[in-house]
Structure formats: structure tokens, C-alpha cells
Amino acid sequence: MTAELTWxxxxxxxxxxxxxxxxxxxxxxxxxxxxxxxxxxxxHVEIARYGAFLAPLPVMVGCLALIxxxxxxxxxxxxxxxxxxxxxxxxxxxxxxxxxxFFIMVSMAYAYTFVPNAPFLGExxxxxxxxLAWVSVPLGIATAIYTGILLGxxxxxxxxxxxxxxxxxxxxxxxxxxxxxxxFRALLHRTSTPEAxxxxxxxxxxLTATDVMxxxxxxMVIFLFLMYxxxxxxxxxxxxxxxxxxxxxxxxxxxxxxxIGLLIPALIELYYVIPELLYHxxxxxxxxxxxxxxxAVLIGGFLLRYVVVIAxxxxxxxxx
Amino acid sequence: xxxxxxxxxxxxxxxxxxxxxxxxxxVGVAAGAESTRAAVTALKxxxxxxxxxxxxxxxxxxxxxxxxxxxxxxxxxxxxxxxxEKGDYPNVRRSFLPRLxxxxxxxxxxxxxxxxxxxxxxxxxxxxxxxxxxxxxxxxIQACPYDARFLNPKTGAADKCDFCLHRVTKGLEPSCVQxxxxxxxxxxxxxxxxxxxxxxxANNPVTVLxxxxxxxxxxxxxxxxxxxxxxxxAHGEYIRIxxxxxxAERR
Numbered sequence: 001m002t003a004e005l006t007w008x009x010x011x012x013x014x015x016x017x018x019x020x021x022x023x024x025x026x027x028x029x030x031x032x033x034x035x036x037x038x039x040x041x042x043x044h045v046e047i048a049r050y051g052a053f054l055a056p057l058p059v060m061v062g063c064l065a066l067i068x069x070x071x072x073x074x075x076x077x078x079x080x081x082x083x084x085x086x087x088x089x090x091x092x093x094x095x096x097x098x099x100x101x102f103f104i105m106v107s108m109a110y111a112y113t114f115v116p117n118a119p120f121l122g123e124x125x126x127x128x129x130x131x132l133a134w135v136s137v138p139l140g141i142a143t144a145i146y147t148g149i150l151l152g153x154x155x156x157x158x159x160x161x162x163x164x165x166x167x168x169x170x171x172x173x174x175x176x177x178x179x180x181x182x183x184f185r186a187l188l189h190r191t192s193t194p195e196a197x198x199x200x201x202x203x204x205x206x207l208t209a210t211d212v213m214x215x216x217x218x219x220m221v222i223f224l225f226l227m228y229x230x231x232x233x234x235x236x237x238x239x240x241x242x243x244x245x246x247x248x249x250x251x252x253x254x255x256x257x258x259x260i261g262l263l264i265p266a267l268i269e270l271y272y273v274i275p276e277l278l279y280h281x282x283x284x285x286x287x288x289x290x291x292x293x294x295x296a297v298l299i300g301g302f303l304l305r306y307v308v309v310i311a312x313x314x315x316x317x318x319x320x
Numbered sequence: 321x322x323x324x325x326x327x328x329x330x331x332x333x334x335x336x337x338x339x340x341x342x343x344x345x346x347v348g349v350a351a352g353a354e355s356t357r358a359a360v361t362a363l364k365x366x367x368x369x370x371x372x373x374x375x376x377x378x379x380x381x382x383x384x385x386x387x388x389x390x391x392x393x394x395x396x397x398x399x400x401x402x403x404x405e406k407g408d409y410p411n412v413r414r415s416f417l418p419r420l421x422x423x424x425x426x427x428x429x430x431x432x433x434x435x436x437x438x439x440x441x442x443x444x445x446x447x448x449x450x451x452x453x454x455x456x457x458x459x460x461i462q463a464c465p466y467d468a469r470f471l472n473p474k475t476g477a478a479d480k481c482d483f484c485l486h487r488v489t490k491g492l493e494p495s496c497v498q499x500x501x502x503x504x505x506x507x508x509x510x511x512x513x514x515x516x517x518x519x520x521x522a523n524n525p526v527t528v529l530x531x532x533x534x535x536x537x538x539x540x541x542x543x544x545x546x547x548x549x550x551x552x553x554a555h556g557e558y559i560r561i562x563x564x565x566x567x568a569e570r571r
Binding site for chain 2: 004006007070071072073074075076077080081083084086087089090091092093094096097153154155156157238313314315316317318319320
């Protein structure tokens with residue numbers, strides 16, 4: 001692999017962080033709208049609050065990383081990126097720019113509605129929160145999908161030019177978004193009363209069970225991604241060989257993404273989810289397990305972006 | 321208006337005259353179709369290049385002329401020559417493949433640009449970049465199937481061959497064409513059927529690079545060797561490509 005990388009670590013970091021933020025917002029808003037309690041999240045409102053506060057920052061950091069990588073920024077034209085806002089066209093990056101800007105604004109406003117007794121909102125706090133949640137679900141999913149479309153738009157990069165890549169990135173985004181909520185809850189959560197303890201357990205179960213389901217879908221999409229590459233000939237098959245056994249990125253993909261990022265967390269989560277799911281024996285996963293699982297999912301999500309971004313650039317069309 | 325018969329006869333006469341005129345014009349159009357098309361296209365040229373590799377000796381004069389013309393920074397190239405070395409003794413062959421932007425009719429670099437900093441000129445079909453608009457996001461560099469683009473380390477913008485736009489608009493040939501000692505490069509208007517390039521393309525078997533990418537390149541080759549390590553290794557044939565660029569591998 002002597003090929004030069006046009007897009008390096010900042011882009012990888014951005015794809016990962018934007019995915020985490022988009023996933024956290026989607027999860028938070030979904031829980032708020034569908035979590036019982038008359039549209040206010042019910043006993044799961046705690047999850048919604050964590051997700052709301054965790055969503056904006058990673059996306060903003062990711063966008064900053066992107067700006068630092070711009071060629072114009074590197075030669076000292078620090079504000080040339082404003083040109084992105086001078087036009088809108090059908091380039092995925094142009095649409096993505098507007099989408100991300102809108103995402104940052106909406107997610108900040110949504111997070112603000114979770115500030116206890118937020119100034120300037122008054123009685124509008126709760127209705128506004130629900131309204132923004134309705135916007136946040138499609139917005140979060142759109143942002144998560146967009147990161148895959150950005151890469152998928154180029155026939156010259158056969159590894160990326162697959163319609164299922166966007167779906168893979170979306171599932172991974174929501175999975176890492178759920179994991180980051182799980183992680184911060186495990187680190188920061190304090191309960192005092194037995195009722196609160198019970199509610200926390202139920203929330204924990206919701207998050208963990210959701211994560212298992214998402215990982216299952218992710219494994220299926222990865223299987224289809226590889227399967228169709230294997231069944232074709234030419235550019236795509238040649239490109240995909242870098243992550244298949246014998247390829248340069250195969251160890252990182254199979255050990256990092258599939259084993260650490262998907263299989264191990266899924267098995268651990270199943271171990272705790274199945275007793276409740278099948279036999280209603282109650283869900284009791286220790287705090288350290290939540291931490292281990294969510295960190296593994298986050299590592300896997302990052303490595304997925306890493307492997308995909310590198311693999312797309314070290315491979316190209318076959319023949320000249 | 322007062323005499324309906326009179327009025328109708330005038331109308332009929334006028335109608336017949338009109339029909340005759342239209343018919344005559346129709347004959348005229350049919351007869352002069354060739355000249356009419358030439359007249360229309362003469363207003364809007366569509367530039368392209370033909371590289372006749374039977375005449376190329378791989379001397380890199382084009383690469384050097386290009387470097388000099390644009391003061392292209394070290395380590396990057398707008399125009400370069402690849403060497404293809406293949407076969408086992410005594411059946412061996414070394415070929416040359418001069419490369420440059422293909423000024424595609426369906427440029428994928430243009431369709432991914434988020435700031436409209438690159439476009440295909442309607443006047444002459446040349447794909448250009450405005451370095452004062454370009455933010456250097458490198459999306460176009462990723463999207464080009466020919467690796468013709470690079471990030472200019474001086475301007476921080478994407479850069480590539482522009483068919484020597486500053487020369488062409490003054491009626492001169494691109495620098496690489498003028499310097500080519502074998503006269504392997506022919507530059508001209510693809511819309512003009514009488515131009516040297518159009519006649520050469522019509523009279524010879526020509527190929528373009530990676531046609532399956534759907535880009536419809538406007539740089540044509542005669543007798544190009546399309547061998548590539550990815551395809552040749554399957555046959556167990558020895559092959560080595562020298563790109564003469566910092567990016568040592570073709571991609």
C-alpha cells in the first residue's frame with residue numbers, strides 16, 4: 001500500500017463523530033417521542049436527556065476537523081470554506097454542508113430544551129422539545145446516511161460506490177449513538193430511590209436491547225456488502241479483496257470491526273438481554289459491562305470508518 | 321374585406337408563394353446541411369486531443385513544457401508520461417502513455433464539486449478550476465477516475481491540466497503539443513469535421529482511457545497499450561508501470 005491518501009485522519013474522525021452525534025440525536029428523539037409518558041419520554045426521559053446533550057458536540061468537532069483538513073485552510077485561507085454557503089448544488093458535499101449546519105442548529109436548540117427551567121422558554125419548553133424531536137428523527141437519520149452517500153457518489157472508487165454503504169454507515173451511526181448514551185449513563189448515573197433504580201434498569205434494558213438489534217442488522221449488511229462484492233467481477237471484486245482474507249486491511253477489518261466492534265459486544269449484550277427478553281427474569285447488567293460494551297462498539301464504529309476510508313483510496317478501477 | 325372572393329384569391333396566391341418559398345428553403349437546407357453545421361459549430365468549438373503513440377518516444381518533453389508553462393510545484397504534475405514494461409524475454413515491449421486531464425464530456429469531478437469552483441466551459445468544452453473559489457476539499461481528486469487532479473500546495477486549491485487555456489484562447493496550441501518532437505500530439509476542435517484531429521480520429525482506430533467509467537473522455541489515443549498490473553497479473557505476465565510521479569502506483 002504505497003498509495004497516497006487524499007483524505008486522512010480528519011475525514012475518518014469526522015465520519016465517525018458525525019455518525020455518533022447523528023445517532024445520539026436520533027436515539028434521543030425517538031425515545032422521547034415513543035418512550036411512553038405522553039410524548040415526554042416517560043421513565044426513559046433520562047436517556048433522551050443524555051442523547052440530547054451528547055449530540056451536538058461530536059458533530060461540531062467533526063466539522064472543525066474537516067475544515068482543518070481543507071487545502072485552502074492549510075495554505076492560510078482560513079475562511080475560504082465560507083464558499084460552501086455561497087451556493088447549493090447536487091454535490092453530496094454541498095447538500096451535506098447545509099444538512100450538517102441545520103443539524104447543529106436543531107440539535108443545540110433541542111439540547112437547550114432539556115436544560116432545567118431553561119431561560120426564555122417558560123411554558124414553551126415541553127412543546128418545543130417535542131416539536132424539535134419530530135424534526136430531529138429524520139434529520140439525524142439523514143445526517144447518518146449522508147456520510148455514506150458522500151463516499152458512495154464516485155464510480156472511480158469502486159469500494160465505496162455501493163448503495164449499501166450508506167445503509168451500513170447509518171446503522172453504525174445509530175449503534176454508536178446508542179453506545180455513547182449507554183457509556184455516559186454508566187459513567188455519570190446516580191440513583192437514590194428504589195423506583196428510580198428500577199426505571200434506570202428499564203432504560204438500560206431498552207438501550208442494550210436496541211444495540212443488539214442494530215448490531216444484528218449491521219452484521220447482515222456487512223454480509224451483503226461482502227457477498228455481492230464476491231459475486232461480481234472486475235472493479236468491485238478487486239477493490240473488496242483488500243478486506244477479504246489475504247488483503248492488507250483484512251486483520252483490522254475482521255478483528256477490529258467485526259470481532260471487537262460487533263461480535264463481542266453483541267454476545268455480551270445478548271447474555272444480559274436474553275433472560276429478560278425470553279423469561280422476564282429481569283435485566284441486570286453491571287455498570288462495568290455497560291462501559292466495556294459501549295467502548296467496544298465505539299471502537300468498532302471508528303475502525304469501520306477507518307477501514308472503509310483507507311480501502312476506498314488504495315483501490316481503484318481495474319485497467320486503464 | 322368587402323369582396324370575399326378577391327380576398328380569398330389573394331390569400332391563395334400568397335399561400336402558394338409561401339409554400340414555394342418554404343420548399344425552396346427546404347431544398348437549400350438539404351443541400352447546404354454540411355456547411356450549415358460547420359457554420360454553427362465554428363461558433364462553439366469543442367476541444368480535444370489525440371495522442372498518436374506510434375510517434376511518441378517517451379522523452380517527457382510534454383511534462384517539462386507543462387511544468388515550465390505553469391510553474392507546477394515539485395512533486396505534482398498536470399501532464400506526465402507513464403512507461404509500461406511487460407513480457408518475458410524475448411517477447412517484450414516497452415510502451416509510453418502520456419497522461420493529462422481528459423476534459424470529459426461527463427466530468428465526475430464537476431458533479432461532486434460543492435462550491436461550483438470547477439466547471440466545463442460551454443464555449444469550448446475545457447474543464448477549468450477557479451482557484452479563488454476552490455476550498456480544497458479534495459472531493460474532485462477522489463472522483464476523477466484518471467487521477468488527473470491534485471492539490472496545488474501553493475494555492476491550496478485543486479489543480480490540473482486546462483489545455484493551456486491562456487494559449488488556446490489566443491489561437492496558440494497547448495504547450496505540450498507545441499513542444500512534442502515526434503508531433504505525436506494533435507490538438508483541435510472535435511466539432512469541426514475538417515479539423516486535423518477530427519480527420520485523424522475518423523481515419524484511425526482510436527481508444528480512450530477507462531471508457532467504462534462513463535466519463536466520455538476527449539483525449540484520444542492511437543495505438544495505446546492499455547495493459548495494467550491488475551489485468552495482466554491474471555495472465556501471469558510480467559508487467560511494470562512507471563508513473564514518473566510521486567504517486568508511484570496507477571490508481
